[in-house]
Amino acid sequence: xxxxxxxxxxxxxxxxxxxxxxxxxxxxxxxxxxxxxxxxxxxxxxxxxxxxxxxxxxxxxxxxxxxxxxxxxxxxxxxxxxxxxxxxxxxxxxxxxxxxxxxxxxxxxxxxxxxxxxxxxxxxxxxxxxxxxxxxxxxxxxxxxxxxxxxxxxxxxxxxxxxxxxxxxxxxxxxxxxxxxxxxxxxxxxxxxxxxxxxxxxxxxxxxxxxxxxxxxxxxxxxxxxxxxxxxxxxxxxxxxxxxxxxxxxxxxxxxxxxxxxxxxxxxxxxxxxxxxxxxxxxxxxxxxxxxxxxxxxxxxxxxxxxxxxxxxxxxxxxxxxxxxxxxxxxxxxxxxxxxxxxxxxxxxxxxxxxxxxxxxxxxxxxxxxxxxxxxxxxxxxxxxxxxxxxxxxxxxxxxxxxxxxxxxxxxxxxxxxxxxxxxxxxxxxxxxxxxx
Ligand code: 5AD
Ligand code: SF4
Numbered sequence: 001x002x003x004x005x006x007x008x009x010x011x012x013x014x015x016x017x018x019x020x021x022x023x024x025x026x027x028x029x030x031x032x033x034x035x036x037x038x039x040x041x042x043x044x045x046x047x048x049x050x051x052x053x054x055x056x057x058x059x060x061x062x063x064x065x066x067x068x069x070x071x072x073x074x075x076x077x078x079x080x081x082x083x084x085x086x087x088x089x090x091x092x093x094x095x096x097x098x099x100x101x102x103x104x105x106x107x108x109x110x111x112x113x114x115x116x117x118x119x120x121x122x123x124x125x126x127x128x129x130x131x132x133x134x135x136x137x138x139x140x141x142x143x144x145x146x147x148x149x150x151x152x153x154x155x156x157x158x159x160x161x162x163x164x165x166x167x168x169x170x171x172x173x174x175x176x177x178x179x180x181x182x183x184x185x186x187x188x189x190x191x192x193x194x195x196x197x198x199x200x201x202x203x204x205x206x207x208x209x210x211x212x213x214x215x216x217x218x219x220x221x222x223x224x225x226x227x228x229x230x231x232x233x234x235x236x237x238x239x240x241x242x243x244x245x246x247x248x249x250x251x252x253x254x255x256x257x258x259x260x261x262x263x264x265x266x267x268x269x270x271x272x273x274x275x276x277x278x279x280x281x282x283x284x285x286x287x288x289x290x291x292x293x294x295x296x297x298x299x300x301x302x303x304x305x306x307x308x309x310x311x312x313x314x315x316x317x318x319x320x321x322x323x324x325x326x327x328x329x330x331x332x333x334x335x336x337x338x339x340x341x342x343x344x345x346x347x348x349x350x351x352x353x354x355x356x357x358x359x360x361x362x363x364x365x366x367x368x369x370x371x372x373x374x375x376x377x378x379x380x381x382x383x384x385x386x387x388x389x390x391x392x393x394x395x396x397x398x399x400x401x402x403x404x405x406x407x408x409x410x411x412x413x414x415x416x417x418x419x420x421x422x423x424x425x426x427x428x429x430x431x432x433x434x435x436x437x
Pocket of ligand 2 (some may be wrong): 148149150151152155156157158192193231
């Protein structure tokens with residue numbers, strides 16, 4: 001979501017006459033777009049600001065000027081605190097106000113350091129430029145939903161991103177058409193709770209996500225669709241059925257479960273049990289037998305016992321994940337779990353994380369190795385690491401490297417998988433593809 005937001009900030013600034021700088025040393029304005037989800041993500045801001053302060057001072061010594069801005073969820077959560085700790089910052093603004101960037105920059109210019117952490121009544125999406133400044137590659141993000149009303153015990157998102165909001169279907173469809181016309185072949189729909197999307201439909205009704213996916217699949221040139229991140233509670237039967245019926249909907253789903261223990265899920269306020277998750281997985285697999293699954297896990301949530309953690313390992317063994325993200329619980333100020341008395345000691349969290357990650361890594365390797373020898377349709381997305389190489393993406397979101405002509409960028413080609421690495425695949429183009437080209 002932050003990548004998408006940064007791209008949209010680029011669009012807003014382009015309309016105000018700004019262009020991208022090749023390096024911080026050449027920039028007149030530097031915006032740090034920040035994440036507050038875990039403590040370490042937030043800490044990065046202040047170490048980065050320390051470096052930029054020196055750059056700003058050096059610029060001033062040469063008679064020039066560098067402006068610094070902090071955007072995103074740390075800005076939203078810590079607002080004035082950032083200016084107190086880093087008074088050399090010119091502008092602090094949250095994720096809901098970046099459509100106001102040009103006016104905010106003028107205000108900072110005229111009145112000094114400025115903070116805007118409003119949740120404005122006007123939706124920012126209505127005020128962003130329609131044309132994207134960043135040149136359209138074969139893969140694109142499209143935010144359709146923002147915010148969260150679920151208030152999991154550990155999570156800052158409902159506080160920093162605000163209440164759940166869905167963009168209307170026609171706005172999403174129009175943006176998708178523009179992206180496809182600019183060369184996008186694969187679109188990933190984004191939202192903190194993307195499968196909770198319920199948008200106004202052009203027919204006056206309210207559409208669920210499944211309906212939107214059917215409409216998106218009709219757009220010429222758009223060959224692949226994905227959506228992330230989903231909540232198990234909103235994995236409705238019609239959405240699961242869409243995975244059987246829409247060929248463009250890729251067989252990969254990021255569906256965070258967080259824990260494999262009902263006791264922990266209840267403490268986390270997740271609103272589902274382990275059995276609900278397993279049932280959703282079973283239904284997804286009967287709708288789309290080759291669907292690959294990904295998840296997020298938190299270890300060491302307050303009150304998590306050794307037996308609870310073992311239950312998480314058991315769930316991982318039962319489901320089998322193609323990939324996953326896992327984290328030590330990180331207390332976030334203002335969330336209920338941060339104030340819970342049963343905090344887990346750091347060494348315990350670290351040991352659990354290591355055990356979980358070893359299991360997940362082994363599953364990911366097994367998943368990748370199972371591809372070797374298979375023929376897969378790969379979307380060629382950009383240049384590869386070495387000369388003559390291209391990088392692509394399998395239906396299961398695996399990065400694929402192969403030798404191929406640059407003219408094939410943006411097309412889907414059948415490739416033979418030669419080797420599996422922990423995080424990517426190596427492939428060769430099938431001979432009939434050469435003939436076809
Ligand atoms: N500590 C650790 N991980 C967290 N996440 C969210 N909040 C926290 C926290 N306080 C993880 C969850 C979520 C992912 C985006 O980040 O697993 O799904
Ligand atoms: Fe955070 Fe996701 Fe829970 Fe919302 S559903 S509070 S975004 S973890």
